Amino acid sequence: MGTLFRRLWHLLRLSRHDAELREEIETHRSLRQGQLERHGLTSRDAAEVSRRVLGNVALAREDVRTGWTLRSVDGLRQDLGAVLRGLRKSPGFTLVAVGTLALGIGANSALFSVYNGLLLRTLPVKDPGSLALLGTGEWTYPIWQAVNRRSSELFDGAFAWSPDRFDLSPGGETAFVDGAYMSGRLFDVLGIRPAHGRLLASADDDINRGAVVVISHRFWQQRFGGAQDVVGRTVALQRVPFTIVGVMPEGFFGPDVGRVADVMIPFGAEPLIRGNSSFLTGHWTWWVEIMARLRPGQTLEQATAALRAVQPQLRAESLPEGTPSMLERYMTEPLMLLPAATGRSDLRGRFETPLVAMLAVVGLVLLVACANIANLLLARALTRRHELSVRLALGASRWRLARLLLAESLVVAATGAAAGLVFASWSSALLVRQLGTWRETISLDMRLDWRVLGFTAALACLTAIVAGVAPALGVKRVAPNEALKDSGRGIAGDRRFAIRGTLLIAQIAVSLVLVVAAGLFLRTFTSLSRVPLGFQPDRLIIASLNLQSRASAAGEAAPLVERMRAAAAATPGVTSAAVSTITPISGSGWNAGVGERSAGPPDRTRMTWMNAVSPGWFQTMGLRVVSGRDFDTGDVPDGTPVAIVNEAFVRRFLADRAPLGARVLAGGPRDRTDYHIVGVVSDAVYRSAREGAVPTLFMPETQSDSPATSLTIATAPGQRDAAQRALASSMRQVDPSVAFTLRTFDEYVHASMLQERVVALLSTFFGALSLLLAALGLYGVVSHAVNARRTEISLRIALGASASSIMRLVFKRVGLLLAIGLVCGLSLSLWASPLVQTFLFRLDARDPVTFTSAVVVLTAAVVLAAWLPARRAARLEPARLLREG
Amino acid sequence: MGLTNTPSDLLPGTLELLILKAVSHGEKHGYAIVEHLRLASDDVLQVGESALYPALQRLLLKGWVKAAWGSSENNRRARYYTLTAAGRKQLAAERAEFERMVGGIQGVLRTT
Numbered sequence: 002m003g004t005l006f007r008r009l010w011h012l013l014r015l016s017r018h019d020a021e022l023r024e025e026i027e028t029h030r031s032l033r034q035g036q037l038e039r040h041g042l043t044s045r046d047a048a049e050v051s052r053r054v055l056g057n058v059a060l061a062r063e064d065v066r067t068g069w070t071l072r073s074v075d076g077l078r079q080d081l082g083a084v085l086r087g088l089r090k091s092p093g094f095t096l097v098a099v100g101t102l103a104l105g106i107g108a109n110s111a112l113f114s115v116y117n118g119l120l121l122r123t124l125p126v127k128d129p130g131s132l133a134l135l136g137t138g139e140w141t142y143p144i145w146q147a148v149n150r151r152s153s154e155l156f157d158g159a160f161a162w163s164p165d166r167f168d169l170s171p172g173g174e175t176a177f178v179d180g181a182y183m184s185g186r187l188f189d190v191l192g193i194r195p196a197h198g199r200l201l202a203s204a205d206d207d208i209n210r211g212a213v214v215v216i217s218h219r220f221w222q223q224r225f226g227g228a229q230d231v232v233g234r235t236v237a238l239q240r241v242p243f244t245i246v247g248v249m250p251e252g253f254f255g256p257d258v259g260r261v262a263d264v265m266i267p268f269g270a271e272p273l274i275r276g277n278s279s280f281l282t283g284h285w286t287w288w289v290e291i292m293a294r295l296r297p298g299q300t301l302e303q304a305t306a307a308l309r310a311v312q313p314q315l316r317a318e319s320l321p322e323g324t325p326s327m328l329e330r331y332m333t334e335p336l337m338l339l340p341a342a343t344g345r346s347d348l349r350g351r352f353e354t355p356l357v358a359m360l361a362v363v364g365l366v367l368l369v370a371c372a373n374i375a376n377l378l379l380a381r382a383l384t385r386r387h388e389l390s391v392r393l394a395l396g397a398s399r400w401r402l403a404r405l406l407l408a409e410s411l412v413v414a415a416t417g418a419a420a421g422l423v424f425a426s427w428s429s430a431l432l433v434r435q436l437g438t439w440r441e442t443i444s445l446d447m448r449l450d451w452r453v454l455g456f457t458a459a460l461a462c463l464t465a466i467v468a469g470v471a472p473a474l475g476v477k478r479v480a481p482n483e484a485l486k487d488s489g490r491g492i493a494g495d496r497r498f499a500i501r502g503t504l505l506i507a508q509i510a511v512s513l514v515l516v517v518a519a520g521l522f523l524r525t526f527t528s529l530s531r532v533p534l535g536f537q538p539d540r541l542i543i544a545s546l547n548l549q550s551r552a553s554a555a556g557e558a559a560p561l562v563e564r565m566r567a568a569a570a571a572t573p574g575v576t577s578a579a580v581s582t583i584t585p586i587s588g589s590g591w592n593a594g595v596g597e598r599s600a601g602p603p604d605r606t607r608m609t610w611m612n613a614v615s616p617g618w619f620q621t622m623g624l625r626v627v628s629g630r631d632f633d634t635g636d637v638p639d640g641t642p643v644a645i646v647n648e649a650f651v652r653r654f655l656a657d658r659a660p661l662g663a664r665v666l667a668g669g670p671r672d673r674t675d676y677h678i679v680g681v682v683s684d685a686v687y688r689s690a691r692e693g694a695v696p697t698l699f700m701p702e703t704q705s706d707s708p709a710t711s712l713t714i715a716t717a718p719g720q721r722d723a724a725q726r727a728l729a730s731s732m733r734q735v736d737p738s739v740a741f742t743l744r745t746f747d748e749y750v751h752a753s754m755l756q757e758r759v760v761a762l763l764s765t766f767f768g769a770l771s772l773l774l775a776a777l778g779l780y781g782v783v784s785h786a787v788n789a790r791r792t793e794i795s796l797r798i799a800l801g802a803s804a805s806s807i808m809r810l811v812f813k814r815v816g817l818l819l820a821i822g823l824v825c826g827l828s829l830s831l832w833a834s835p836l837v838q839t840f841l842f843r844l845d846a847r848d849p850v851t852f853t854s855a856v857v858v859l860t861a862a863v864v865l866a867a868w869l870p871a872r873r874a875a876r877l878e879p880a881r882l883l884r885e886g
Numbered sequence: 887m888g889l890t891n892t893p894s895d896l897l898p899g900t901l902e903l904l905i906l907k908a909v910s911h912g913e914k915h916g917y918a919i920v921e922h923l924r925l926a927s928d929d930v931l932q933v934g935e936s937a938l939y940p941a942l943q944r945l946l947l948k949g950w951v952k953a954a955w956g957s958s959e960n961n962r963r964a965r966y967y968t969l970t971a972a973g974r975k976q977l978a979a980e981r982a983e984f985e986r987m988v989g990g991i992q993g994v995l996r997t998t
Contacts, residue, residue: 007947021965022939025916028964029935032917035960055935064940 022065030055076401080408088412094381095413098374101774102417102464105370107424108363108767110457114429116356117452118445119259124344125252125446127192128294131157133301134341135291135308139163142268142281143319145289149184151315152293155307158190159293164257167238167264167274168547168740173733175547175742178220179442180238180264181255182271188215188249190294191256197221198232198247205267212270214243218251220263238264239274239547240738254444256292258346261444284321292341305338312336324671348443352436355760358837362518362767365511367460369771372504373778374468378410379501380785382472403473410469411462418461422449425457435759438752439744440588471504501782502818505775509822510829512768512775513859517830518837519761519768520851525842526761529754532693535685536585536623541746542725543584544569544712544732548739558708564735566615569714572731574724576717579618580702582709583611583687586753590688591707593667593698595654609650609667609696610687613705619645619682621715629661629680636701643701644676648684650696667698676700689753691842712741721745760840772859776866783815784870791877799879811871812864819863823856830855901933901941903984906969906977909951915964916942942967950976 011018030051037047088095123129133156135148145161152159162183170176185203187193193200200215214236216224225231235242243266255262272279280286295304308315316332323331382389389402429447437443546565548558562580570578583589591611616632619625627648636643644665651660660681666673676698684694702709716724725743732741751758787794794807834846844851908914908922916938923931945951950973958964969977 007949011947022943024963025965026935026939028915028958028962029917029920031960031962032958032964061936061939064936065943 019062022062026055026061076404077408080405081412083405084409084412087409091381094377097777098377098413099417099420101370101373102414103420103424104770105363105367105421106414106418106457106460106464107421107428108770109360109367109460110418110421110425110453111429111432112356112360112363113456114425114447114449114453115432115445116360117450117456118433118447119346119348119352119356121343121452122258122446122450123342124191124256124258129342129344131295131297132191132341133293133295133304133338134345135293136337136339139287140289140291141284141286141319141321142289143284143321144315145184145291147315147318148291151311152186155311156293156299156304157296158186159291160184160187160190161268161289161291162187162256162265163268163289164255164260164262168240169237170740171237171240172737172740174729175740177742178238178263179261180266181257181262182268183255183265184268187256187265190292193253194250195247196250198245200247200249201265201267205269207269212241212243212273213246213267214238215247215249215265216245217249217254217261217263219254219261221248236264238266240740241270241273243270252446256290256341256344258344259348259443259445260346260441284319285323290345292345293338301338301340305336308336308338348436351756355756355840359760359763359767362515362764365515366767366771366774367464368467369508369511369515369774369778371464371467372508373774373781374410374413374464375471376501376504376778376782378406378413378468378472380781381409382406383785383789406472407465407469410472411465414461414465414468417464418457422454422457425453432759432763435762436755438755439748440752471501505779505782505818506822506825508775508778509819509859509863510826512771513823513826513855514830514833515764515768515771516855516859517826517834517852519764520855521834521837521841521844521846521848522757522761522764524844524848524851525840526754526757528844529690529757529842532686532690534586534690534750535683535694538746538750540715540718540721541622542714542716542721542728543587543744543746543749544714544728545584545742545744546710546712546739547741548708548710558710559703561736561739562708562710562712565732565739565741566712568731568735569712569728572724572727574716574720574727576715577617577621578712578714579621580615580709581618581711581713582613582702582705582707584711584713584749585622585685585687586689587711587749588688588753593669594673595665595667595696595698607654609646609654609698611667611698611700613700613702613707613709615702615709618699618713621713622685623715624685625683627681627683629678631680632699632701636703638703640704642674642676642704643679645680645682645699646678647682647694647697647699649694650698651681653696665698690750757840757842772862775859776862779815779818779863780866780869783811783867784873786814787811787870787874791874792882794874795877795879795882798877804875807875807877808871811874812867815863815867815871819860823859826859827852827856899980900984901937902945903977903980904931904933905938905941905945905967906950906973906980909967910969910974910977913954913956913966913968915956915958915966917958917964919967945973948976949973 033054034044034047034051037050038044042050124132126132140161142161148155148159149161160183162181164179164181166177167180168175169178183201185201185206188195188200189202195215196218198215201213205211205213216231216236221227221231224236225234228234231245232247234245236245237243243264249265254260255265268281271281280288293304295301312335313332315336320328321331392402393399426447426449433443433445433447544565546562548561566578566580569575583591592608593611595607595609614632616634619631624647626645629645632643632645644667646655646660646665654665655663655678660678663678665676665678667676668674682699685697686693687695687697714724714728725745728743732739794810797807797810830852831847836846838846904923905919908919908926914922916935920933920935920938923933942951942953945967946953950970951967952970953965953967955963956966
């Protein structure tokens with residue numbers, strides 16, 4: 002151990018060590034000279050004799066050095082030095098190789114850091130390994146209360162929370178902040194200490210004990226400039242003043258991953274915000290997440306068993322109302338604990354599969370990049386054949402030469418990986434920003450950690466091996482004699498190209514797979530965005546109203562909404578405004594069964610989507626009333642229930658009847674309403690474009706129980722932006738206490754196709770990248786081959802070969818490689834494409850058009866890449882070659 | 887001058903043993919070690935620098951001697967070597983081994 006340490010120390014001060022040794026030996030010599038002088042020699046003779054007897058000092062120094070350094074380490078140092086000198090001498094090669102790998106490795110690291118941040122990173126809390134989540138899905142508050150009462154018997158502690166968004170603005174247009182409701186023990190169980198003030202405790206759970214809030218470190222810095230006296234200040238959440246009692250430590254944003262909680266308030270304060278419609282007493286309102294910390298030594302299975310033992314009591318204490326069959330399911334559905342070291346996230350279900358798919362894609366891109374680097378290194382090794390032969394002839398072992406070439410690929414890969422990390426940290430942040438929509442802001446902790454660094458380092462090593470082995474194997478075939486003899490004058494074909502042919506075939510095959518994937522995803526996205534929505538989103542603005550506590554005051558909500566609507570309609574630039582409960586493709590939905598009630602489970606084929614709208618909503622949205630009438634003021638709350646249905650509804654449920662005047666039973670499992678159909682409107686999408694036009698039943702919002710608080714506003718062409726600004730002030734004047742959020746309809750469309758767009762974008766980018774890399778690789782190889790055979794080609798031209806026959810010569814070989822590559826790529830794509838079928842929209846995973854186009858694109862790229870060097874070959878001048886010798 | 891410039895004239899490891907012995911009485915620089923070996927062996931052992939210094943470095947690496955800079959008799963900087971505790975132990979062990987070896991060799995030579 003001590004020896005190793007001394008060796009390292011020596012390595013660090015290598016030059017100093019040499020100088021010291023020289024000085025020591027010089028002292029030795031001068032002492033000898035002194036003695037010789039004392040024996041009677043002249044000073045000059047003594048100096049000469051002493052120097053002569055010194056012997057071979059250089060050899061001694063070498064001996065000393067080999068004594069200190071391990072030979073292999075020193076050899077590696079020499080190799081690296083040689084490689085760095087070589088790379089510095091060919092900046093073009095270095096730039097292309099490092100750049101290619103930076104992109105390839107960077108793309109992998111970027112996606113991996115997103116994957117790591119979303120799925121692998123543990124929560125920044127005390128002992129995350131012993132956390133468990135009550136799975137799966139949300140729970141009601143009464144269930145949490147029942148669990149909480151037993152939490153000290155069952156676990157080391159438990160807490161609950163529920164993510165939400167809060168409006169910070171005092172009135173008018175909303176300014177949301179992400180936050181959460183939480184139970185008092187959250188910080189205690191997670192072991193979080195305040196950065197400032199105090200955190201919430203169990204005492205804060207009491208209902209109406211006080212409106213207190215704990216803010217995140219980031220929120221403290223951004224909103225309060227890190228003020229020291231922040232504790233005691235107030236912040237308004239949903240118009241309710243909350244007193245700040247403390248600041249969370251930096252880097253902690255709650256137990257949700259991908260979503261930050263900047264403000265955390267106790268469940269007890271929830272009624273202050275939701276008023277009479279508080280969720281706390283809701284036995285059917287599933288909105289709470291429950292997490293527990295296991296006792297030391299307690300396994301997940303033991304804890305789950307303990308929980309199941311008290312399940313009947315837990316369920317009984319929180320029993321909701323409902324039909325016997327519903328209650329039966331409620332009682333018996335088994336409780337289960339899931340490991341929660343990495344926290345909880347809704348994003349996982351949505352993004353895990355696309356992320357893994359994209360990781361596979363970028364892995365393939367990296368393979369193509371590796372093949373390119375291998376080709377470049379091989380080309381370098383071939384041009385250095387002469388040098389390598391001399392080294393071999395001088396006695397270097399083949400292993401030593403192979404090591405030199407491997408060191409080269411290692412240096413290139415390591416540099417590429419370092420540059421890739423920079424690219425990754427930038428592009429992963431960009432990617433995560435792309436995933437955010439109006440509905441949620443996604444925020445992932447993607448700081449470099451050992452996993453990302455390890456992943457990148459592993460990729461670099463793998464790249465070095467994959468790219469470096471081919472040239473290193475090539476060394477075995479270098480025969481010093483021949484290489485020294487022919488030095489570029491060879492006429493016969495070169496066997497060494499066989500290995501490069503294989504690389505090219507692999508590149509073409511992998512690129513074809515990626516281009517096919519890009520084609521499938523791109524076509525999915527374009528056909529999805531071409532689905533007729535049934536309305537014109539580019540003119541529309543949606544205003545979501547939040548009436549706060551006034552919504553609960555009976556009879557007050559509807560007139561207030563009507564005043565807001567009237568103000569919006571009167572705003573300059575606005576052509577009309579109407580009210581609805583649901584905004585199409587906003588993600589929310591409301592459905593009902595159609596026809597006679599049946600005792601069995603709801604029949605999926607007899608379901609319709611529902612909406613409650615005000616008169617004029619169809620016209621505002623741009624839907625046509627095909628027959629019958631729109632709603633009007635005659636449709637009063639207590640009047641006959643009337644409904645307007647869309648054409649899809651007519652096709653599904655009323656195909657055999659005249660729709661106008663028909664009567665339809667629709668509603669929940671126990672309460673069906675008898676609707677008189679008074680009109681039919683044109684089709685439109687409801688929840689998402691993927692579902693297309695679905696049966697929809699509209700009722701007048703005056704006859705609906707649920708409040709309609711979504712304003713649909715149509716603007717004059719080209720005036721939407723101006724109208725949006727005008728709306729913000731005109732609506733605020735109606736009642737400053739009403740909060741509202743204005744969004745263009747495009748934002749909803751954008752959010753509804755988010756996954757498809759991101760996947761199409763990424764796969765197109767990577768498909769294009771891989772195509773470019775493959776084309777570059779082929780170009781390089783063909784150029785090199787033409788160069789190596791220029792003697793032969795010139796000879797052929799001198800003997801009368803035409804330009805076209807030379808081109809044929811080149812293309813014959815390229816064509817063969819292309820054909821084999823395409824066959825491999827096609828079979829690979831045909832095998833792999835069904836894996837993405839679920840993601841595609843109105844497209845077969847083996848869509849012939851996509852496959853044919855991919856083949857055409859790839860062939861075009863390959864032909865272009867080969868054509869340039871082939872033309873150069875055809876234009877070779879034999880005379881020039883003769884002159885140059 | 888009949889100098890013993892190559893360590894191969896000695897049994898392997900013997901030079902190290904002699905150096906350890908030479909510095910066991912107190913610190914010495916390289917030249918003093920050579921002189922000590924020459925005088926103590928009645929001019930039989932004349933160690934050359936190209937053998938001495940690599941051997942000293944090997945001993946340093948193994949931690950059996952340690953070195954410190956000081957000034958020599960002619961006022962130059964010289965490195966003085968002293969025995970470490972590990973070196974003392976090694977000296978004792980090697981000395982026993984050496985004597986066993988020499989005894990063995992003599993045994994062979996005595997037989998007729």
